[in-house]
Each structure stands twice: as C-alpha cells, then as structure tokens.
Amino acid sequence: xxxxxxxxxxxAPAKREEAFHFTGSGSEYFRIWAVNSLLTMLTLxxxxxxxxxxxxxxxxxxxxxxxxxxxxxxxxxSILKGRLIxxxxxxxxxxxxxxxxxxxxxxxxxxxAAMPWLLWKSLQFRLYNSSYRxxxxxxxxxxxxxxxxxxxxxxxxxxxAYLLAPLAHQRIKRFQHSESRFGASxxxxxxxxxxxxxxxxxxxxxALVLFLGMGLLIASFMASAIPHSNASSAxxxxxxxxxxxxxxxxxxxxxxxxxxxxxxxxxxxxRLDAHRFVCRLAWTRMAWIGVTNLLGIIVTLGxxxxxxKVRMLKYRVESMALLPDGDLDGFLADAQASASxxxxxxxxxxxxDLSL
Numbered sequence: 001x002x003x004x005x006x007x008x009x010x011x012a013p014a015k016r017e018e019a020f021h022f023t024g025s026g027s028e029y030f031r032i033w034a035v036n037s038l039l040t041m042l043t044l045x046x047x048x049x050x051x052x053x054x055x056x057x058x059x060x061x062x063x064x065x066x067x068x069x070x071x072x073x074x075x076x077x078s079i080l081k082g083r084l085i086x087x088x089x090x091x092x093x094x095x096x097x098x099x100x101x102x103x104x105x106x107x108x109x110x111x112x113a114a115m116p117w118l119l120w121k122s123l124q125f126r127l128y129n130s131s132y133r134x135x136x137x138x139x140x141x142x143x144x145x146x147x148x149x150x151x152x153x154x155x156x157x158x159x160x161a162y163l164l165a166p167l168a169h170q171r172i173k174r175f176q177h178s179e180s181r182f183g184a185s186x187x188x189x190x191x192x193x194x195x196x197x198x199x200x201x202x203x204x205x206x207a208l209v210l211f212l213g214m215g216l217l218i219a220s221f222m223a224s225a226i227p228h229s230n231a232s233s234a235x236x237x238x239x240x241x242x243x244x245x246x247x248x249x250x251x252x253x254x255x256x257x258x259x260x261x262x263x264x265x266x267x268x269x270x271r272l273d274a275h276r277f278v279c280r281l282a283w284t285r286m287a288w289i290g291v292t293n294l295l296g297i298i299v300t301l302g303x304x305x306x307x308x309k310v311r312m313l314k315y316r317v318e319s320m321a322l323l324p325d326g327d328l329d330g331f332l333a334d335a336q337a338s339a340s341x342x343x344x345x346x347x348x349x350x351x352x353d354l355s356l
Contacts, residue, residue: 018323018324018328019065019320020321022310022317023064024313025310026311027307029058029306029310032055032306039051045083046080049076052079053074059072065322066322066328071131071132075129089111093107093108115151116146116150117143117147119146123176132182138180140179148175149171153167166193167193167196169200169262170191173189174189177270182272185273186272187270188270189266189271191265191269195265196262196265203254203257203258203261210247211247214246218243249294249295253287253290254287256286257283259286260281263279263281273331274325274326275323275324275331277323278320278322279320279321280321285315289315293308
C-alpha cells in the first residue's frame with residue numbers, strides 16, 4: 001500500500017491536450033466563394049490571387065487552438081506573380097510543343113529543373129505569411145535540399161517503377177516538416193519509411209479489390225444479361241453505367257483513406273521543440289465525407305462545393321490536438337521575444353507564391 005501511494009504521489013501529471021477547433025460554416029464560406037468565383041470570371045482569372053487571400057484569411061482566422069486563431073498575411077500581388085510565372089511556363093511549353101517538339105522537350109527539362117526551386121520559394125512564402133499569436137512561421141530548408149526532395153527522390157521512384165514512391169514521399173515530408181519553424185523554435189519529424197509503405201500497400205490493395213470486384217460484376221452482366229436482350233446498348237447504359245459511377249465513388253473514397261493514413265502518420269511523428277501533435281483521423285469517416293461531398297456536388301451542380309470544403313476541413317482540423325510539454329504560455333512568450341529579435345527582411349526575399 002505504501003509503495004503504491006508513493007508511486008502515485010511521484011507520478012508526473014498527465015499532459016493536457018489543446019484541441020484544434022474550426023469555427024467557420026458552409027453558409028459563411030459560400031458567400032466568400034460566390035463572390036470570389038464571380039470576380040475571378042469577370043477579371044479573366046486575375047482576381048484569383050485576391051480570392052486566395054480572402055479564402056485563406058477566412059480559414060486561418062477560423063482555425064483555433066489554445067484560445068487563439070491563426071492569421072494569414074499573404075500579399076495578392078506576390079501570389080499573382082507566382083501564377084503569372086506558372087502560366088508563362090506552361091503556356092510556353094504547350095504552344096511550343098505543337099510547332100517545335102524538340103524545343104518543347106528542352107523547355108520541359110528546363111521547367112523540371114526549375115520546379116524544385118519554385119516549390120522551395122513557394123513553401124517559404126506560405127509559411128512566412130502564416131502566424132499564430134503574432135508569431136510567424138518560417139522555413140529554413142535550403143535550395144539544395146529542395147532539389148533532393150522534389151527532384152532526386154521522385155526521379156528515383158520513377159526509375160524503380162514507383163517501388164520507391166513511399167520512400168520518396170517520406171523524404172519529402174521529412175524535408176517539409178523538419179525544416180519548418182515557429183518563431184525561433186524548430187519542428188522535427190521522425191516518422192520511418194515503414195509507415196509510408198504500409199499506407200501505400202493498404203490503399204493499393206483496397207483499390208485492387210475494388211477494381212477486380214467491379215470488373216467481375218460488369219463482366220458477368222455482359223455475359224448474361226446483354227446477349228438475351230433486344231436492346232443491348234440501352235441495357236448496357238442502364239446497368240453498367242451506374243456500376244462505373246459506383247466504382248468512381250469508391251476510388252473517390254480511397255483518396256481520403258490515403259490522406260487519413262498519411263496525415264496520422266506525419267503529425268503523430270511531428271514535434272515543435274518538446275511539444276507533440278496528435279492526429280486522430282478515421283479513414284471511415286474521411287471516406288464517408290468524401291463520398292457524400294461528391295454526391296452533394298453532383299446533385300447541386302457544383303453549388304455544394306463550399307459546404308463540402310468546410311465539412312472536410314472542419315473534420316481534419318478538429319481531429320488534431322497539441323500536447324504541450326510544460327507551460328504553453330511561457331513557450332509562446334519566449335517564441336514571441338525571439339521572433340521579434342530576428343530579421344524582418346525575409347519579406348523582401350519571399351516575393352511570390354507558386355501554389356494555387
């Protein structure tokens with residue numbers, strides 16, 4: 001009894017969880033989405049940069065943890081620069097390819113060579129223009145690291161018939177997370193390659209079972225029903241087309257399954273100094289939201305898109321939690337003091353965003 005009481009008295013208190021919350025709603029975002037879509041069409045796409053800033057400010061501002069929300073500080077002019085660069089590169093490749101295939105091949109190699117650098121700059125822009133309690137995020141990864149993560153590893157995956165795709169995925173996530181920072185505090189990432197291979201194998205096996213099962217159903221129908229019908233084409237469309245829709249819905253459901261497995265793996269192995277993250281996405285729930293979102297978008301001819309985005313984002317955000325190691329307020333105060341002492345001139349170097 002004395003030993004038990006002594007053990008309980010000396011036990012460390014359980015760490016409290018700071019759950020993430022999303023306070024936005026589909027009806028609120030619908031108004032933003034409608035105005036953004038209309039102005040983007042009227043300006044032939046130019047307003048899309050301002051639309052992205054409005055969208056991100058809404059989503060960031062409605063994402064909360066530990067009593068405070070996130071902020072987005074992106075400049076629409078910088079985003080427009082990135083999109084003009086992307087449009088110029090892709091447009092040049094497209095139009096050159098029709099008249100000068102050899103030149104198009106050279107241009108493709110140049111674009112591929114520049115893409116890791118562009119992604120690196122875009123990642124710097126996106127993180128630096130995100131903040132929490134006035135403290136900016138940042139990215140310290142080098143251009144060389146970006147070329148290894150975004151060019152070397154994907155190339156190796158392609159050369160091995162994508163057998164190294166999970167390894168390449170793990171290397172990309174390790175580069176993104178371990179080189180990110182919050183103020184002067186560094187993130188770390190320790191997920192092994194095995195978890196990525198497991199996710200790829202599980203989702204690949206599910207896709208194979210779905211494909212083979214639906215293929216057998218279609219083959220059996222074509223072998224039995226159609227030869228005995230006077231209107232084979234009509235029956236084919238009547239019975240087989242819904243099967244293809246079901247198959248498509250199943251594959252749509254697989255994307256959230258893969259996302260859930262990867263996000264759980266990544267965030268459960270990510271730390272900010274000694275503070276841990278917990279991600280509890282359920283792939284069944286993710287698949288249900290994905291399929292019902294697809295049905296809602298089809299039935300409403302696209303008008304359900306903003307509601308679908310909010311539904312999925314709310315679930316993903318609220319499946320996350322922060323496990324502070326010690327006093328979170330003290331950590332934030334130290335981070336704010338350190339951040340204010342670091343150079344603010346980074347904004348001059350991060351003058352465009354390639355991401356859409």
